[in-house]
Amino acid sequence: MAKLHLFIAGKPHEFSKATVTMSIEQLAHTFDCDIVPMPITKPLDVEFKLDKETLFKGTIDGTDTTTSSNAKGLRIFGRSQSANMIDSKIKMDAVYNQTLFELLKTIAGKFGLSAKNNVTTKLAEVQEFQINAESPVSNLAQIARQQNLMIYESNGSIVIEKPGQFEIKNIRLEDSKNLTGFSIQRNWSDLFYHIEVQGAYDDSEASITYAPANSYRTKVIIADKLQDSASCKSRAEYERDLAIAKGLTISGTVPGLHSQLGINAINKIMEVYSAPESFHEKLLLKSLTLNVEGNSENTQISLFRPFSEVLPNESA
Known part of the structure; x- marks a missing residue:
């Protein structure tokens, strides 16, 4: 440990x-x-x-x-170090045809942060990007969601990844063995049948449906940074997939502190098993909390499903 x-x-x-x-x-x-x-x-x-x-x-x-x-x-x-970028409100003149990574390098550098792109496929270009007395984080996060990506901080570097892009393969969390207080929470309140995204212009919009949800449930999102229908569709798919992921959350406590459950562990896929609950899935590590008090040490974790409409083992 x-x-x-x-x-x-x-x-x-x-x-x-x-x-x-x-x-x-x-x-x-x-x-x-x-x-x-x-x-x-x-x-x-x-x-x-x-x-x-x-x-x-x-x-x-x-x-x-x-x-x-x-x-x-x-x-x-x-x-952590990205707090300065979160708290600040800045202005940035319009720039054109840059990727999220290029934008992130420019903006993060102003706050003493670096940028890292772990995505192996080519990033889409953002046709136009500007900031008007706003937090740069909310603007960059909107672009990430548009492209089904996420950004998070790792030791002073803002990292771009796909949700659950990497897996921790040599650890299995098992109820009552290395995971105590095992809890399963299910919540369907974020699921919508019809999701519509309206972008910056009249012709920049898209909508999708999610058949398992109640057909009376509708969600409309105004995303003024999105400039074409393809971007709006991608954002709608992101919102759908995130809602599916949030539909099931596993939480528990791992005794002790472990480098593999600390150093760059969030957004990784882990295997979780519970015989009493007949549960066995690979889940995305959403959050972790390292606790030390006197001689007592533990790691609280929370996981949910990877962002995907295709659900393993059971329906949402």
Whole structure:
């Protein structure tokens, strides 16, 4: 099992409790930590390592000091490096015929971040792209959804991948063996029969249907960054596939901390098995939370189905 180490402003620092959360549902990862008190008067840099490998780099967003009759406590909390890009609102003049990776390199570089493209197929060009006093993250995320892709942060780099593009092949999570508190949640509230996307122009629109959903359910999305019907159709398919994925969520706790369930683990496919629930599927790792308190260490995980209309083993 791995050990979690904390560094503040480049120096190792002791802590009594730490929580580090990484998720594909938000670009910036988060941390919350009780540390040995020290003077903090500005947002210092923070790094967490699993053994010797970097897990998380970020900045302190805030502190909370408590004082009792016999002790003084200091809590720090914050987010990873992409928080600066999330919080900022910028202007960017229109650029034409660039891929998501090219756009991401240009914008991320302004915030001290790099960009990485793990997609092996050729990325589509965006005909026109501009930002008008908005967060660049929401604009880039919309382009990613348009192309059935996702973006997430990994140690100061914004990564482009297909959902569940890679698989962790040498680990199987098994109920009551290496996974405790096994839970299955099913939710059909995000499924719609008719999904329509309206783009920037009258002729940039598309709609799809999802037959298993109730035919009375309709969803219309206004996506003003999309400029042709093909992009609108791709976005509609993304919304359908994401709703299917969210229809089943598995959660549980893995004892201890493990590099394979920490370092670049989100958005990976993992095998999950539960004999009592007659459940056996490969699922996408949606989020994980590393917890340390005293001598107790565990990793909470949440997984859902890979983005696909074809469902394995059972219907949504």
